[in-house]
Amino acid sequence: MDSILVRGNGALSGAIPIAGAKNACLTLMPATLLSDEPLTLTNAPRLSDIRTMTQLLQSLGAEVASLQDGLVLAMSSHSITNHTADYDIVRKMRASILVLGPMLARYGHAVVSLPGGCAIGARPVDLHLKALEAMGAELDLRDGYVHAKAPGGRLKGAVVEFPFVSVGATENALMAATLAKGTTEIRNAAREPEIVDLARCLKKMGAKIEGEGTSTITIEGTDRLGGATHPVVTDRIELGTYMLVPAICGGEVECIGGTLDLVESFAEKLDAAGVSVTQTNRGLKVARKNGRVQAVDVTTEPFPGFPTDLQAQMMALLCTAQGTSVLEEKIFENRFMHAPELMRMGAKIEVHGGTATVTGVEKLKGAPVMATDLRASVSLILAGLAAEGETIVSRVYHLDRGYERVEEKLRACGAHIERISA
Ligand code: EPZ
Numbered sequence: 001m002d003s004i005l006v007r008g009n010g011a012l013s014g015a016i017p018i019a020g021a022k023n024a025c026l027t028l029m030p031a032t033l034l035s036d037e038p039l040t041l042t043n044a045p046r047l048s049d050i051r052t053m054t055q056l057l058q059s060l061g062a063e064v065a066s067l068q069d070g071l072v073l074a075m076s077s078h079s080i081t082n083h084t085a086d087y088d089i090v091r092k093m094r095a096s097i098l099v100l101g102p103m104l105a106r107y108g109h110a111v112v113s114l115p116g117g118c119a120i121g122a123r124p125v126d127l128h129l130k131a132l133e134a135m136g137a138e139l140d141l142r143d144g145y146v147h148a149k150a151p152g153g154r155l156k157g158a159v160v161e162f163p164f165v166s167v168g169a170t171e172n173a174l175m176a177a178t179l180a181k182g183t184t185e186i187r188n189a190a191r192e193p194e195i196v197d198l199a200r201c202l203k204k205m206g207a208k209i210e211g212e213g214t215s216t217i218t219i220e221g222t223d224r225l226g227g228a229t230h231p232v233v234t235d236r237i238e239l240g241t242y243m244l245v246p247a248i249c250g251g252e253v254e255c256i257g258g259t260l261d262l263v264e265s266f267a268e269k270l271d272a273a274g275v276s277v278t279q280t281n282r283g284l285k286v287a288r289k290n291g292r293v294q295a296v297d298v299t300t301e302p303f304p305g306f307p308t309d310l311q312a313q314m315m316a317l318l319c320t321a322q323g324t325s326v327l328e329e330k331i332f333e334n335r336f337m338h339a340p341e342l343m344r345m346g347a348k349i350e351v352h353g354g355t356a357t358v359t360g361v362e363k364l365k366g367a368p369v370m371a372t373d374l375r376a377s378v379s380l381i382l383a384g385l386a387a388e389g390e391t392i393v394s395r396v397y398h399l400d401r402g403y404e405r406v407e408e409k410l411r412a413c414g415a416h417i418e419r420i421s422a
Contacts, residue, residue: 008416095168
């Protein structure tokens with residue numbers, strides 16, 4: 001297993017290109033199952049999760065060609081031969097559940113392994129299943145798989161009301177509804193930019209969708225969908241992560257491709273902490289307004305609130321802030337695993353349930369630490385960039401799931417960072 005060695009090297013400045021969004025790409029790729037015409041994605045991120053989704057779609061019989069060094073995914077599912085998504089792939093990446101809605105909507109049946117939990121929580125898929133049942137699906141859970149059937153081979157339009165916001169369940173319901181007979185209304189829908197991007201792509205394929213980006217999405221089902229070519233939206237979580245580099249180290253970084261609308265609540269928090277964020281014609285320019293950042297309180301919420309996927313990274317910044325910050329994690333039940341690792345670097349953090357209280361220190365100290373999940377891994381890298389001495393982050397396979405070419409992007413800003421292959 002690879003590790004990454006980081007050596008604190010003072011202020012970092014330069015330009016960092018932001019890639020296409022992992023969490024948009026992971027729902028855009030299964031959309032190919034909705035049509036027998038080609039779907040091509042551009043601006044695709046080069047990540048291990050994307051390669052896993054590629055394997056899954058290919059295991060179903062879809063064609064997925066990765067072109068231009070992975071930036072373009074040319075897909076076609078005109079000859080699906082297998083309607084079973086196997087556990088050995090699904091267990092590697094929970095987003096695999098997103099093939100269920102499209103496969104059921106297009107073919108009238110699907111067998112998909114239940115994804116199981118992950119480090120940050122149990123992460124059930126009950127809302128995905130309830131939404132499909134509301135649209136007429138008959139589901140039989142056995143041997144760890146969902147055996148799904150649409151009576152008469154077609155789902156029917158329905159009102160789908162979510163008790164709380166779920167990104168993945170909204171995506172599954174949205175994709176399934178495009179081919180259902182009649183109208184579907186999704187209430188308490190997720191409003192994330194990745195949902196809006198999916199809707200934009202589906203509309204290019206001929207879907208009739210209104211309200212994406214709001215809490216109520218209305219879909220008029222059609223008999224078939226065509227092909228499309230669609231650019232994956234910029235990754236707001238990678239963007240937010242790299243915005244924290246000058247915040248925690250000093251210096252000035254321009255995140256190329258970044259736009260304020262993707263990170264509004266996050267940028268507001270940075271502003272309150274003493275970090276300026278300016279839209280340029282290339283992206284977002286970020287720098288401290290003056291010296292050390294100030295403590296701020298953070299509560300994670302569904303979009304447009306503060307993103308849970310930036311909580312670990314923000315905690316790293318607040319470990320070096322002046323004052324005490326309170327972070328509340330409201331989305332997942334176990335998403336503070338980076339805290340004990342940051343404490344090994346001298347951070348002062350107290351965790352009680354879903355609340356972490358962080359008392360800032362002048363300087364963190366480099367130490368060997370362990371990545372536990374995707375966002376925790378990059379939080380430790382951020383801490384290492386600002387710390388005195390050397391930090392070695394182990395188990396960086398977590399990192400490679402969601403961040404492409406981290407060393408390259410950070411080295412371009414003057415960081416001392418290298419990968420140590422085990
Ligand atoms: C998506 O996960 C993202 N993943 C996550 O990013 C992100 O943290 C999350 O949305 C919240 O923004 C992808 O898009 C691939 P949810 P998802 O359904 O869809 C509970 C990353 O780091 N829930 O919005 O799985 C769930 O347990 C990853 O890139 C149910 O109880 O998240 C959680 O507590 C991590 N039943 C809450 O809802 C369900 O059927 C929100 O989950 C579904 C979800």
